[in-house]
Amino acid sequence: MYGRKNKSDQPLGCKECKQGLQEYLDGTLEKPESLRFFLHLRECTACQEEHDRLQGLFRMLESLPDHEVPADFDGAVLASVPYAAYQAMEPLRRDRVPVFLEEAFLPRFVRARVTRLVGLGVASVAMALALRGDGSVLLPVLIVTGLLPEIVVRLQGLGRRALETTRRAES
Numbered sequence: 670m671y672g673r674k675n676k677s678d679q680p681l682g683c684k685e686c687k688q689g690l691q692e693y694l695d696g697t698l699e700k701p702e703s704l705r706f707f708l709h710l711r712e713c714t715a716c717q718e719e720h721d722r723l724q725g726l727f728r729m730l731e732s733l734p735d736h737e738v739p740a741d742f743d744g745a746v747l748a749s750v751p752y753a754a755y756q757a758m759e760p761l762r763r764d765r766v767p768v769f770l771e772e773a774f775l776p777r778f779v780r781a782r783v784t785r786l787v788g789l790g791v792a793s794v795a796m797a798l799a800l801r802g803d804g805s806v807l808l809p810v811l812i813v814t815g816l817l818p819e820i821v822v823r824l825q826g827l828g829r830r831a832l833e834t835t836r837r838a839e840s
């Protein structure tokens with residue numbers, strides 16, 4: 670069995686379970702941690718329901734072949750980002766990784782795959798409707814809101830890469 674590690678030996682509580690459910694479903698948890706979720710879910714109906722709901726959402730999103738992200742998605746996203754504003758922050762980026770480029774700066778739910786997927790799903794459905802000429806004024810709002818988590822996460826990655834490149838060039 671697993672070595673005695675303070676936290677992982679204790680049974681998982683509902684609060685902790687709900688907080689980590691997305692990661693559990695993503696399969697990104699360490700094995701002992703994952704086991705704690707498994708054991709708790711087996712015993713707890715409320716968390717099991719939440720688990721099933723999220724899992725259903727994943728499945729639904731993965732079965733949306735008509736609304737796949739277009740191949741030029743990255744380009745389109747980057748083109749829509751105010752790059753001038755990003756460049757204006759250049760002096761801030763010089764010495765260290767600014768706090769907004771650290772992954773932990775973003776709330777967990779923004780980084781979670783399900784949030785980004787739901788966002789993309791909403792945005793692409795809204796785009797499809799907009800292209801069809803369904804003239805609701807809400808559609809642009811839905812598109813922007815839906816793309817936001819993905820954009821923010823991608824921008825962060827881009828910022829970190831840019832920083833690394835700059836550093837390498839300087840040293």
Ligand SMILES: [Zn+2]
Pocket residue numbers: 682683684686709713714715716717
């Ligand atoms: Zn529970």
